[in-house]
């Protein structure tokens with residue numbers, strides 16, 4: 777994967793690559809948002825983790841960021857709260873990255889996911905990739921709305937089995 781900045785700033789947000797020091801904040805966000813995230817987010821299959829397992833996971837994410845296989849940033853808000861996560865994953869072929877995002881259930885409806893996603897898409901393009909792909913379950917209206925707000929085009933559908941069976945709408949943002 778291309779090299780991406782460990783920290784990005786937008787008008788309201790700071791996006792910072794995860795580190796083990798974020799484990800308590802992440803635990804609180806995931807525990808409060810479990811029912812909101814579980815239907816849509818594959819990694820929720822491994823939740824709830826213990827605090828120690830969360831620290832170990834965040835160390836793995838920091839290593840993945842450093843080696844360039846996955847860039848995952850915590851989204852920090854204006855009051856210093858952990859709002860959610862935005863990620864660019866190297867799993868959709870050359871010159872492209874897959875965008876993912878989730879928000880704490882108490883921080884939806886304020887444009888934060890779109891603002892964070894726009895920043896990492898821009899960073900991806902500045903780093904030399906040509907396409908960002910978003911794959912959302914067809915029934916996940918808020919997630920598909922983020923893709924549409926980013927100016928992505930619908931480029932197909934995919935049927936998936938485990939861990940979350942369903943039909944995904946595929947969106948593409950091109951440089």
Ligand SMILES: CC(C)(COP(=O)(O)OP(=O)(O)OC[C@H]1O[C@@H](n2cnc3c(N)ncnc32)[C@H](O)[C@@H]1OP(=O)(O)O)[C@@H](O)C(=O)NCCC(=O)NCCS
Nearest residue numbers: 813816877878879884885886887888889890911912918919
């Ligand atoms: C997907 C998800 C991140 C979308 O969250 P969201 O809050 O709808 O998206 P945004 O943060 O971009 O906020 C957009 C909303 O904020 C509103 N908004 C309020 N203030 C705003 C501001 N200052 N700027 C921009 N938008 C603002 C927008 O009008 C929009 O409202 P609407 O939904 O009524 O149209 C969230 O639903 C989620 O975490 N879902 C579970 C996890 C998930 O499905 N992830 C994606 C898997 S593919």
